[in-house]
Amino acid sequence: MPLSLKFVSKVLFRERTITSFRHLLHATTVRMVSNGDTSFKLMNTTLQESDPELFALIQKEKKRQTNGLEMIASENFTSLSVLQCLSTCLHNKYSEGLPGARYYGGNEYIDQIEILAQKRALAAFNLNPEEWGVNVQPYSGSPANLAVYTAVVEPHGRIMGLDLPDGGHLTHGYRTATKRISSTSIFFESMPYKVHPETGIIDYDELERTAKLFKPTLIIAGISCYSRCLDYKRFRDIADQNGAILFSDMAHVSGLVAAGVIPSPFDYSDIVSTTTHKTLRGPRAGMIFFRKGVKGVNAKGEKIYYDYENKINQAVFPGLQGGPHNHAIGAIATAMLQAQQPEFVQYQKQVILNAKRLAEGLTKRGYKIVTGGTDVHLILVDFRGTGVTGGKAEKILDAVSIAGNKNTVPGDKSAFNPSGLRLGTPALTTRGLKEDDIDQVAAFIDEAIKLAKEIQVISGPKLVDYNRVLENDPAIVAKVSQLRERVENFSKDFPLPGYVDY
Numbered sequence: 121m122p123l124s125l126k127f128v129s130k131v132l133f134r135e136r137t138i139t140s141f142r143h144l145l146h147a148t149t150v151r152m153v154s155n156g157d158t159s160f161k162l163m164n165t166t167l168q169e170s171d172p173e174l175f176a177l178i179q180k181e182k183k184r185q186t187n188g189l190e191m192i193a194s195e196n197f198t199s200l201s202v203l204q205c206l207s208t209c210l211h212n213k214y215s216e217g218l219p220g221a222r223y224y225g226g227n228e229y230i231d232q233i234e235i236l237a238q239k240r241a242l243a244a245f246n247l248n249p250e251e252w253g254v255n256v257q258p259y260s261g262s263p264a265n266l267a268v269y270t271a272v273v274e275p276h277g278r279i280m281g282l283d284l285p286d287g288g289h290l291t292h293g294y295r296t297a298t299k300r301i302s303s304t305s306i307f308f309e310s311m312p313y314k315v316h317p318e319t320g321i322i323d324y325d326e327l328e329r330t331a332k333l334f335k336p337t338l339i340i341a342g343i344s345c346y347s348r349c350l351d352y353k354r355f356r357d358i359a360d361q362n363g364a365i366l367f368s369d370m371a372h373v374s375g376l377v378a379a380g381v382i383p384s385p386f387d388y389s390d391i392v393s394t395t396t397h398k399t400l401r402g403p404r405a406g407m408i409f410f411r412k413g414v415k416g417v418n419a420k421g422e423k424i425y426y427d428y429e430n431k432i433n434q435a436v437f438p439g440l441q442g443g444p445h446n447h448a449i450g451a452i453a454t455a456m457l458q459a460q461q462p463e464f465v466q467y468q469k470q471v472i473l474n475a476k477r478l479a480e481g482l483t484k485r486g487y488k489i490v491t492g493g494t495d496v497h498l499i500l501v502d503f504r505g506t507g508v509t510g511g512k513a514e515k516i517l518d519a520v521s522i523a524g525n526k527n528t529v530p531g532d533k534s535a536f537n538p539s540g541l542r543l544g545t546p547a548l549t550t551r552g553l554k555e556d557d558i559d560q561v562a563a564f565i566d567e568a569i570k571l572a573k574e575i576q577v578i579s580g581p582k583l584v585d586y587n588r589v590l591e592n593d594p595a596i597v598a599k600v601s602q603l604r605e606r607v608e609n610f611s612k613d614f615p616l617p618g619y620v621d622y
């Protein structure tokens with residue numbers, strides 16, 4: 121056990137003594153209650169019976185997901201096996217630490233499950249276990265990223281990520297000129313890089329110039345809203361010029377990477393993080409991959425080694441997290457098995473074909489797509505000059521059961537009133553939509569946006585007036601509900617994976 125873990129162990133020992141005593145008390149209480157047999161019943165009634173109020177809401181949500189077209193680029197529908205893992209007894213177990221070095225007993229099977237998740241995660245991304253390790257415990261993508269910075273960047277050390285309005289993520293150090301928004305900009309000093317305002321492509325030259333001045337400890341290559349592949353080699357060059365760590369956050373595109381249908385960040389990165397619930401289609405969780413083994417040879421000819429493994433593992437626990445979510449880790453294991461199947465590759469190819477077809481369908485109808493198209497699973501529609509804003513587009517689409525989200529486009533002045541709309545194809549593709557179906561989706565979107573323009577003729581430009589007309593004008597309401605009905609009838613033909621009844 122490493123020295124620092126011994127220290128934690130001491131602290132936890134005290135904690136555990138208290139906990140054991142509490143358990144004793146609790147057990148006595150439970151026994152008293154179960155004498156009347158009420159506790160057992162309480163604990164073994166189905167959700168439907170024990171909590172009809174919540175059950176009804178979940179059913180409504182299921183119906184919403186079934187009836188609508190889910191085009192939020194970060195969303196997907198996970199599989200039945202993943203959902204099953206999430207509701208198993210794995211949920212009940214505490215297992216602080218790592219396989220073979222836990223702070224609680226009873227972890228022989230949990231250890232095997234976590235090792236299985238690790239092995240399959242490495243295999244899914246074609247990684248050699250001698251060169252790469254993985255931590256599968258992060259609760260989600262944001263905690264994974266904070267763990268990476270905590271591990272390898274000193275307090276107030278410097279990081280550079282793509283600016284949020286340009287397609288980066290909050291956790292890439294997001295702040296405005298006057299306010300530090302993400303904790304990754306409170307605990308670390310961040311300097312954003314941007315996309316070129318005309319082309320919408322990352323301005324690598326500018327990043328190179330800024331990095332030379334800012335001298336970051338770590339550079340982040342990762343996106344939440346960007347429709348082109350990243351030039352990881354260029355990122356590597358820029359990182360090397362400054363002795364910086366290259367950290368790729370592939371949260372959005374990890375499914376495409378696992379399927380080998382876009383370039384992999386692993387070829388050039390030191391550390392790679394991901395969510396597991398976006399294109400990767402697993403449970404809501406996160407993972408961190410890190411290089412290990414020999415890094416190179418120094419001037420004296422001695423081998424030097426990567427030192428990320430312990431730093432990252434310890435940043436996750438005990439640095440930031442407590443007990444791993446073992447139900448999620450089990451679900452990661454099974455999702456990573458699925459990610460190695462030929463059907464998964466087929467799926468990811470279709471995701472891209474569908475996104476390209478969507479871009480074509482909308483371009484054909486006169487819409488402007490940022491960067492002129494897409495290489496990945498999402499597109500960004502630029503509504504500037506059309507009178508419609510991203511917010512108004514989102515609103516009308518929502519009213520006709522199509523879910524997308526408003527987003528800034530390169531050059532937007534306000535993040536609160538953005539001009540773009542982000543649309544993704546991962547969730548629709550999981551439901552089985554092919555290119556021809558996407559043509560129909562593009563037609564629905566076009567009809568909705570035309571309705572938005574019609575509303576504006578009545579309402580004028582203000583959003584409050586727009587919403588009022590959308591919700592109250594009888595002629596508009598009739599048109600909206602007619603379009604919604606057609607969208608919902610279309611959607612119903614594409615089955616949702618997962619449990620049938622809820």
Ligand SMILES: *Cc1c(COP(=O)(O)O)cnc(C)c1O
Pocket residue numbers: 194260261262263265288289291342343344369370371372395405
């Ligand atoms: C979604 C996303 C995250 C955060 O994931 P959460 O699970 O929502 O915390 C981090 N980085 C990128 C690039 C993302 O797109």
